[in-house]
Structure formats: C-alpha cells, structure tokens
Amino acid sequence: MKLLSRTVSWVLLISVVPVTMLVVAAVLVGFGIYAFTQSPVTAVKIAIGVVPTVLVLGRGLWVLFKKIDNPVHGVPVREHEQPELWALVRRLAEVAGTAPPDDIHLIADANAAVLEDTRLLGLVSRRRHLFVGAPLVAEMGSAQFAAVLTHELAHYSNRDTRFAGIAYRSRRAFVHTLNTMNRDDYLQRALHFLLRRCGALTLRATTKLSRRQESAADEAAARAVGSVATVAAFRELAPIAESWNVFLNNHLTVGWTAGYLPADAFAGYRKLRASLHDELAELRANPPEDAEPYDTHPPMSERIAAIDALRALGTVRVPAGNALGLLRDPVPLLDAALLDGLVPEARTKRRVDWPTLVRIGGITALTENTGRVLANAARLTARPPSLRTLLDALDAGLLTELGTDPASPVGRSDGPRVRHERARLIVGKGLFGAVVRTLTEAGMIRWRESWPGVGAMRLDEGRQVSLPELVDAAVSERPDTAGLRALLDSVGQPHGRQRHRGTATGDENPRPDGHAQGSQAPRPFGEGLPADGVPRRDDRVDPPGGPHRQPGRDRAWPS
Template sequence: MDSPISLPSPRPSAAREWLLITAMVTVAWLPLIGLGLVLLILGVTFGIWQVAVAPVMWVLIGVSRTVLGRDSVPGRAVRPGDEPELASLVNDVAERLRFTAPLLVRIVPWPDAALGRAKVAGVRSHVLLLGLPLLRNLSAAQLAAVIGHELAHEQHIHDRRTSWLHDARALLAERLEGRFRPLAPLATPLLRASQPRVWQAERSADADAARIAGTETTRQVLELVALLVATFDGLGEQWLTDLAVNHTYPQDFYDAFDAALQDPLVRRRSAGAAAEYDVLDPYHTANHPPVAQRIAALPQADGCTSHGSDPIRLRGAALIAQWCVQQLAGVDSLPEPRGTQARTSEDDRRARRRGKDRYDDPRPVHILGLDAEQLHAPSEDGGPEALLAATRTQAPLRAVSAALDAVADGSWPRLARRIEPQLRRLPPVERPTATRDVLAGATGAALVPVLREAGWTYASRWMRTVLTTPGGTNVDLYDLLVTAVDMGDPAPVRFLLEAAGTEEVPA
C-alpha cells in the first residue's frame, strides 16, 4: 500500500522561517549576550582578562552541557524478545509509515508519548517513549494511533529548518518559566508567529494516525490521553505528595489509578480540568492545538490496521509497574535489563530527588487497602489549616464565612494570595484562574469537615470535595465554590450551609 504520510501543507518561505528562528534564539540569549558584552568591555577597558574571558567560558560551559546531556534518555528500556506483542505493534505501525530508522522503545511512568533521538549503546537511534498509563488504559488500536502520530510527526519535522524552529521555540519558552519574565514582550510575538507552523505539523501527524487506526479511534485517543494526563497531574500527584508526608509511597499506584479512572466523578472533574488547561496559553508556547481543534481537523478514514480492543499485553507488567512506581516515589528502583541501559535524564531523576528530599526510607502502602477516611485524610498543605491561617481564625465555619464574605465584596484575590503567596509569580493571564482555584480548594477543604459533622458522607472514594447529603444528593463543593467565585455570588454556598443545619453563617 502507499505510505499514509500526509502531503506537507504550504509553509512560510524559508527566509521568513530562518528569520523567525534567528530572532527567537537571539531573544532567548539576549540577557546573557548583554551581560557578556558589559563584562567584555569592562575587562578590556581595565585590563582584567579574567572578566573579559568570562562570557566565552559561559558559552563553552553551555555548549558542553548541551553535548553531555544530548543523549540522556528517560524511561525503562524494553527489548523485543521480552515484550513481543508491543514490539510487533510498533513494527507494524512503523512499516505502514515506511519508518525505517533504528527504533528503540522505552517506558516512562507518566502518561506521555514522544519520539526523540539519542545514542544508546553507542548507536544513534530513534527512541520511542511510551507512558505506562497509556499502555494500561489504551486499546491496541488506540495505542497504534499514538505510535502512528509520533512516528509520522518525526517525518513531518525531520528537515533542518523545522527542527531548528522547534528547538528555538523550546529555548525561548524555557526563558519564560521563571518568576521574572522581562523577555515576555519580545518573546510572545515571536512565539505567536511560529506557532501555526508547529500546529500544522501536529495536525498532519494526527491525520496520519487517523489513516493508520481510523478517525473514530484517533478521536477517542485524543480525548482519552487528555483525560489521563489531567487525572495523573491531579489525583496521582496528590497521592504521591500526601503519602510522602507520612514517609510512605503507593506501591499499587497504577492499580489505584486505573480504578479511579472508572469513577464517573473523577472523569468529570478531570475532563473539566483538561478542557480548561487546553486553552490556557498566555505566551503561545503550546506546541499542540487544543484537542477540540485537533478532532475537528481529522480526515475521515477507516484505518488500515486490525489491532484489538484490549490493551497490549506486557509480559513484564509487574516489574515494569514496580520500576515506574519507584521512579515516581523517588526510591531505589530495579536495574534495567542488561544491554539496554542509557544515561538517566534529568526528567527521569526529578521524582527521585523529590522523594529523597522528603524522606529517606519510605514504606510501601496500598491505596486500594485504605478506607475512605484514610484516603481523604488531609495532608499538611491540603487541609483546612491554610484557610484558617489566612483568615486568622480557629473555627472552620468562621473561616468559610470569611472566605464567602471576601467573595461577596470582591476582596477574595487578596485572601487567596495570603493562602498561596506564590500566586504573585504567575503570568498575569494565568493568575485569575489560579487564584480562583486556590481559594476554592482551600475553602472546600475547610468546608468538608463542617458538612461531615452535619452527617454528609463521601460520594467518591477518590475525591475529597464531592459529598453526599443525607437525602442522597451528590454535591461537588469545588465546582460550587468555583462558580460562586466566578459569579461573585456566595449565596448558593450559604444556602447549602443553612440547609445542612450548620450554625448560621453571617452574610
């Protein structure tokens, strides 16, 4: 059959794109260039050679770090002989896309998929990263769509100009991650101008994925991956953080994660979070279009594969899951299979550093073995204490009342900043939503014990702020509080407290 690789769409002229690339790289290095020139002038003027060569040394150090870190590869390698079903699926998709370059597969703990290049065991290869949550929750046909997207994407951006464009965007976006963003006025127009070309490549890769696995399957994948990422970032990270406080880690993390995904309340909350995050792009750094736009752009195709509707079978599933959990928790992990080791990347070490900062010898626990009260026990920074401290009161109900008063009179952003001072560091475009979420989360954490004392029960094993009234109605306190803040009207929350039989809340 003919290759399903999409034909490239018309793109900007080479001169325009190289100009964009040059401008982005220049702006990214502008602070260092300016400081280097100042030091060079001072060194030459006053004859201090150490000052004069400092900028050159910085450049050499930066280049050496880039060279040394270029081959870092995250994840745990899987050999075809150990995982033949997964290898067969990858090979089938690669053949249909006429992807003939050497390809290695590595599994990472988080819900992600990516294709990069690295030197592994002395051989220059492409490395396909597949997140364990994807392997456990996507059917073989859906996984084929994910793999097809990544392989096709590499073929769409393999030319030097496109590769430089991606790298320049990544470098410039990195400069906007700190607390101070003096480059934002210069960087944002450049990132906005280069974004359509990057999004075009993503949509072309989506189209090839649809031709491999079918339009409907690709649509399902786009929605499901967004759901997995939102659940992992919200619920999964919460487990890791809360258990770390007690010097424990969740040994059954992935089993619990899969179980939580079956809860309609979890899926609803995660879908809402994913949709809200999807359109939040203040500096135009996003390399993927919003999911709704990607789905709307999919071509109609039946697919050319016949992979099943069940997840791919992993023969070493238990060992892989154990390794991934240990990576997330930052504890000593199992060694990789012999002959497949590659240097551990910075991303691969982040959880380990985080874990060792919090505890030295954590104990494994089973999330599925905890009852609802244990699972919902507030952590140090997830209980009512944050709102109590911000409102300078010792009674949760009074703290909630003070928060509702702040919503009514419009002073709630100031209260939220007392709860979370780091809000001041966020970009102005992101700050209102984040500030609202902080206040809603803290108020909900203080409201839960009040309603629990009034006889309300947890509606979900997995969610702290969704409660069931004595009459059997489910109430999502977080959603209720978010709406109250957005509308500037705390009346529905006050009515809920009165209906629950709590003490009268002053208006």
Template sequence: MGASLRALRALVLLAGFFLLGVLLLAVLAGIDYLLYLHAPSALATKLYVVSVLLAIPVVRGMFMLRTPKDDGQGGLAVTEADEPELWRTVRELADQVGTRPPTRILLTGDVNAAVTENARLLGLLPGPRHLYLGVPLMQGLSEAQLRAVLAHELGHYVNHDTRLGAITARGRTQLFRTIAHFEERAAKTAGRERARQEKRNAKAEAKGRKTREVDTGGAGITYRTMARIYTAYAHLYFRATMNDSRRQEYAADAAAARIAGRDATASALRELPSLDAAFSFYKDCYATLGTSARLLPPRGEIFGGFDRLLTARELELAGLRAELPTEPVSPYDSHPAIADRVRAIEALPEDGRVDEGKGAATGLLADPARTLAVLEDVVLSEQARAFRRTGSWEELLDAAMSARLASVESPLHRALGAYTGEPPTLPALLKVIDDGQLWQLAQRLPLSEEAASATGRVFREFVRPVLCKAINGMVMAELSARAQLRWEFSWSRSAIVHLPLGPDGTELDLEAAVDAATADVPDTAPLRALLSYGHTGGHPGGFTDGLTDGAAR
C-alpha cells in the first residue's frame, strides 16, 4: 500500500473516531428527546443528568484533547561538535537511504533506537526530525551492525512512516484517553456505591440486624458500556494501523540490508533480544545493586559496567542469539517477530559484505568514557543523583550486601519475637532451640494448610527447609555485623561470599551447623562454635555456594 493510500486510510480511521462520537451524542440526544415526550418530569430530569455525564467524555475525546507535539522521550542531545563521527555516519546513511537527516541526535540509556518527526497538519507537512540512539545498544553492536540499525531507522523517513504516524498517533491517543475517562468514572461510581453499602451495613450491624453482601456490579454500568463501545473501535483501529506498522518494519529492514549489508543487518537483529535481556539483567543485578542503601557505582560505571558484563558473559549471549523468540505476534504488535524478520533478511542473496565495520560501535563516539558519565546525569533522577558513589564495584557489593543483611526480617524473626516476647536475636533463637522448643516456635510460622495439619516427623519435614533458610540468613547477618564476611565480585558468575576459616584452615561449614540445629534432636554446639570463632577472629577463606544470579540479587 502506497503512502497516499496509507494516509487516506489513516484519515478515514481518525474520522471514524469522530463519527463514532457524533453518533453516540446523537443517540443520547434522541433518548433525551424521548424522555422529554414520554417520561415523568422528575425521572426525565435525573436521566438528563446521566446523559450529560456520559456526553462529557465523548466531547472531551473529540475536541478537547490534543496529541503532544513531542513524545516526551528524554536523552542527551549531542551536536556535530560533540560527536562529529556519529553525525557524519548518520548523514552519510541518510544520503544513501535517500532522505534528509535528523535535526537532532539524542543518546538514551536503553537498548533501542528510534526516529520521530514532529510533522504539522497531521503529517501533511514535514517537521523537525529526532534520532534516539541507546548507548547500551551501541555497546553491544559492531560498527557495521549499528550502521544497519541506523539505516533501518532512517528508512522509516523514506515512506513517510513517521509523518503518517502523527495521524495514527492522534487517533490512538484520543481513543486511549476517552476509554480511560469512562473507566475512571465507572470506578468512581462503583467506589461511591461500595461506600454507601458499607455504611448501610455498618448501621445494620450496630443495630444487631443482618448485613447484606456488598454488590457493586451494577454501579457505573453505563460508563462501562460506553468504554466497551470505544474499546471495540480501538481493536479495529489498532489491527489496521499495526498491520501497516509491521509492513513498514519489513521495508525498513530491506533498506538496511541494501545499505549496510545482509549479514550485518541479520546479525544486528539477532543481537537485539539478547542485548535487551542482558541489559535488564545488568540493571537489576549490578547497576541498581546498592539503591536500597542509597549507593551508586563509581561515576561512569552505571553504563560503563555493561561493557564488562557483555565481555564476561559472551557464551551466554551466544546462546540467546541462537534462540530467537518464536512466540506468535499479537495482532496489536507494531513489530513482526524477530525470528520472522531475520529469516526474511537471511533469505536475501549474499552480497559479499562480511568483513566491514568489525570495530565496536562505541568507537563512533569522540570520548566514550566521558559520554557514559554525562549520560548518567541525564538518565538518573534527582533523588538518585544524591546517592553516595562507591569507589569500586567490590565496595558497592560489600556495602550493599551488608545493608541488605542488616535489614533482613524473615517470618522467623516475627515468630521468635512473638514467642519469646523479646527482640528476635540469634542468641534468643539458640536458647529456644536448647530449651527444646524449636518445633513449638515453628508452629507460629506462616504454614500451608497441609503443613499446619501435620504432626510429628511429617511436620518437621515440612518446616525444616524454611527454618534452615531463615537461620542461615540470621547467622549471615550476625557475621556481617561483626565484619566477618567478605563478598567476591564477578562479572561472569554469581557473587561469592567468603566465610572465616576454622582452626584447621578449612572453611567453616555453616550448612552443617544449621542442619545440626534443625535436626530432629537439635544440637546448637556446631553453630555456637562457628559464631564463637567468627567473633574471635579468623581469615577470609573458602567459598560458599553462590548466593545470587548476578553480582547480587
């Protein structure tokens, strides 16, 4: 479908939204007229009010809402003076694609690249163009792969994808907002009805009368009905526009393969899911490791560390590249499945362009380290920028895990406090165990129905794993408070904690000590010996099992 036909269909769909509003207003007006002719005046007046309340969101959706001129996506704007090589590459690719280059390039902190155009008159006139380029994406791609990504994004300009997007975005935004208005009003109506019924039940209960079950099923039904009407049109709207979007993606892929090469384009597409998964993992397990303790990695390392993780976990990433997502695409998804796009590119004839641009894409940046540091100031919130910077990743891990262990409060802590009436400390727990009351204490833990009904050995088998885990955590917290733990940081595997060495130079066996304390006949001597030795000294020694999936989780 050509640009003209797509523009016509987009306008028809947008006009359909306004026509739907006109029809609904006409129906409401017709009902009001019938009420005026045939209904008692008191009833008619009440229904007039309902009609007006229903008409307000329709009118707001039609005339009072406007699509923002900017999509609101933030980033670090870079000029040609800041990044001459990046701008040169973008201009060169725009010329090869056959379109004018963007007016602004903004570097972002996610694994993505996108283009927008603030077109005027619903896309009939061109406007300023913005290119958003994720620095983590650049960190994971070669220069040739990045050229393919950029050529793909610039290809969207050729077929007026971004300009026509203004029309579809207008309809999409107004549909979402109109539906939200009706659902919000339905929720408020249901809330008022719930409050009314609960107040009525409270009065009945105070007088000793029987209360009724709260039922708000009929509250807000007119608002929900109107929302369903618009939702049905939204399904039609999105199916039609998303089909166009998927065709546009295939066309942009073809442009990228023509300009940057088949192999570079296919490999760039293969990288996207693995990089997205890797960066999410990196953020969760590394970059935000210390946020609960108001700690940040060294300056420049919030994004800089991602380079090292990609290098250390190359084998894992290779497996992700080989297993592309194959799940069916929703009719409302704007992009085809990555696997389908890769197959389409790899089906193209070989072009002999296999040895181009092997260097890292971040080589296009004038000073990558400086850019990574400056980007942090743009991406981080004002609150996060006030966090303390640690001197190294090792310091961050140690401080974050110490803070995390110090704040641990398991169900065992709460049960122990309730059982003894004293602060839930490790010495208090050991006394309970020595007094032979461990299993009575365990009955105060949150238990499944099956566990709660069990007795004897069966009960002990149910609760022993929970007890072992909780006691292990209490002991680790105690050793951490005594500065007897040291965490080993790693980019390639889980963090490893070093425990003190015993008198014979071997690692203290925390697992065995906890197992002895939770045996059928509990024995706290090994655990007391471990804590006594940890208190008097010892040197950091052997490894325990990795406790987390990343630096720490």
C-alpha cells in the first residue's frame, strides 16, 4: 500500500505542469472558438494574440511525447563471461525484492546507475539496464561494491525507475516552454509567471519524494551487506570521483595530440590515488556537503548517519577482497570501458607504457611553439629549419622577427617594446622545446613518472647547467648562445658557427652556413625537428586501440 501511494504521488506530481499547459491551451482554444460563434471579426482580433501562445504551449507538449534517442552506452558484461559478478547481482536483487537487470554495462564514469525502458508513460516495463563504473570496480572493496549495487537495484523494487523517463520529459517540456515564450507579450508573460510558480512547487515536492526514494535505497543496501560496508562505500564515492576527474583531465590524454594513450590506464590511476593518499583520506573522512535545495539526493553526511544508525549486519555473504576479484581477466574489460568513454578518434591512438607516454607527452607539450620558431628562422635565413639555424638567427639579432607570425595581423599595431617582449616569450618557449628534444634524443635528459604530477624531466647529473638560464641568455637583449652551443656540442655534434673553406678568399662566403653540397656528414641532433612535436614513427610500439567522448586535457608540465 505504501508503494502504491508513493507511485500515485509521483505520477500526480510529474504530471502537474504538463496538465496545466494542456488545460491552458484548451481554454485558449475554446475561448477562441466561442468568440468566433459570437463575432468572427472579434474572434480574429483575439486569435492574433492567442494563437502564438497556443503554439508555444503546443510545441512544449510535443516535446513531452517526442521520441528521445537514448542509446545504451558501455561495454556489455555477459553472464557466461563473468558468472561471479552476475551471481552476486542476482543474490542482491533477490534481497532487494526485485528481478535482476536484463543486462549489465561497464562504463567509464565514477558512478553507478539503473535505467528502465518503459512504454505507456512508465506503466509497462520492457527492459532493465544496470550501469557500473569501471573506477568503482577498480578501487572499491567487494563489500563496498555490493552496497552500491544493492542501492541501485533497490530503485527497481521501489519502482523509482518506472517514471524517470516521463519525469525527464516533463522537465524538458517545462523548460522548453519557458525558454520559447515571448516576454513582451502580456498573455505569455502572465503564463510564464503561472508556469514558473507551478513548476517551482512541483519541483520542491518531487525533490522531497526523490530524497525519500534515495533513503529507502540506502536502507536496502545496509540491510543486504551491512551498515559498515555501506558507510565505507559511500565515503569512498567522493575520493574516487575526485581522483578520477584528475586522472582524466591531467594524465590519461597527456599524449593525445601526439597520437598516444597509455597501454594500462588503470595502473596509472592506481599510482595517482596512492600519491594523493592524504588528500583522499581527508575527503573520505569529511565527504563534501554541496547539496542544493533541489538536489535529488540528501546530503551525504545525513545519509551516512542514517545508515550507521541502523546497525545492520547484512544478510548477503560477499567474497572478500577487491571488487576486481569478481571479474575474470578484468584489465581488458576495464580498458574497453575506458575507451568506450572516449571519442571515436581514440581508435587511432597507439598504446605505450607510462614512462614512454610521459616522455612523448612532455616533449609534445614543450615543443608547441618550436615548429613556428624554426620555420621563421628558416624563412629569415634561407636555410633549413634546424636548431643551429635558430641559434644563428638569434645571434644575428632577429629575435622580434622570429616571434612574429607573418600571416597573422595580431600585434602589428603594437610598439617595438611590446613586440619584442612577446617575441622573447614565444621564441624562448620554442627554443626550450627544441633543446629539450635534442638532449632527450642524445640521452642527456631522462623523463620519469612523477605522480601526482604529469611527469618530470631530469638533466644528466654530470651537467652542472640550468637550461632555463641558458635559454634566457639566448633570447635576452644581448643574445648569448655560447652556453647552449657548448652544451649541444658536448652531445657529439657541433653547434658553433662553421668556418667556410673552399675557393673563396678572405672573408668571401660562397654559400650559406650548412652542410657542404653533396656532403654525407651525419645530421646534428635537433635538425629536422618535427614542427608539431609529434614523436617519430619508431616510437610507436602497438596497434591502435578503440572509441566516444574525449575528456578535457589540462596539462601542467614542469619547466
């Protein structure tokens, strides 16, 4: 009886706004018809003001019934491939008083959710889906993971998912109608006021009902696996979500622009979490309290206190250990779920280990301006784009020209001092990237993982030099490239000014600095550096990987 009354209340609440819109539209149409029977002329005048409002309401109601394309994402977890996980889900569903889901999908989000395909506005259930986040599987204990699963399955037994679709449609229709109303029209302005007040009251009521549903699902989880495991699971949700966001934004795609992804992403995620131990422990002890008035979930502190007060011991025996133990050969499955969360372009990315990815990503980030600066040096000196050409152009006092893009009008009206300072920054970054790439190839710079940072580079300990200082000297008011040339000479290739020998006499220069015509001398390190900083083909070690949404890419490489 309690479940029936809650279902009726839910249906009534989510239908208030659409029914109001329908009633208002019907009243306006009926009024227009009545006016036409009394006076066609008057009816036409009324229609001029009423018809636009009826059309706005009609389009909003159309959104309510319009088909929504909502494909199921994630990697299917089939029962014959993962029987242990499915056996646990079936036991938890039985304890929660509901049928098991029709399918389970592993997704790339640090979350878990349920979805139910329905017909006739939620009256008929067709198919149930359970979505499990790969980060939860990777980092939760099996008992904690079981608590999260039971919470989601309890939404089925409480019929919370039955009317989720129509509730979503109702909100879409409401928002669409408000956004398309003409606030300059007096009738639509009055209707906007009415719907906003009506919608606010409904939203408050549905928020209270949603929070009661969440509390009921929390209680079901505690009674299934115990209050201790459920509290531990809820405390772990924020640390996993925060660390996963850091991983996606700063680490996973560090080599994306160069065409690379990590071969074992979750190994890196584990290292990141270990490096953030103190921060995550603080987050675990004090879950964030950012609940908003219309949040469908109660504040986490209230949920944890309520679960702890139950002192439930649990009735389901869950295998000890990590949730990964519930999966057979979990690494490929987790990786497939992660790739499913990326854009299709991820299929073209090569897979490399983390040390290689750190090196590739670091060089790519540092050489962002290198191609442009080398191209300018080649254009100004009529020589090949190389590190030697760039150093010679700096010695020739061409700093401002090296940092200017001839095809861009930006900065042309700036004064000489401003253009010089801008060029100094651009050329300095480009030169620094070129030198780092050259020294990395020579083995003088080594790259290493540096969690929670993206990575770190270390100059050979035998070199008592500071690369930033040498680069600053090269792009100063009075350029001094001697320090960089000496450092680069020490790797085995000359970077000093060449002496010209040949038939010319005195100070004659028969051809620009560079290799002798027809020379078979080896190319110096740094010459022919790719303009975009993309690693060479011999760095690619693996076949391409797989798929959707690309996460953000914030990088913070050490200088």
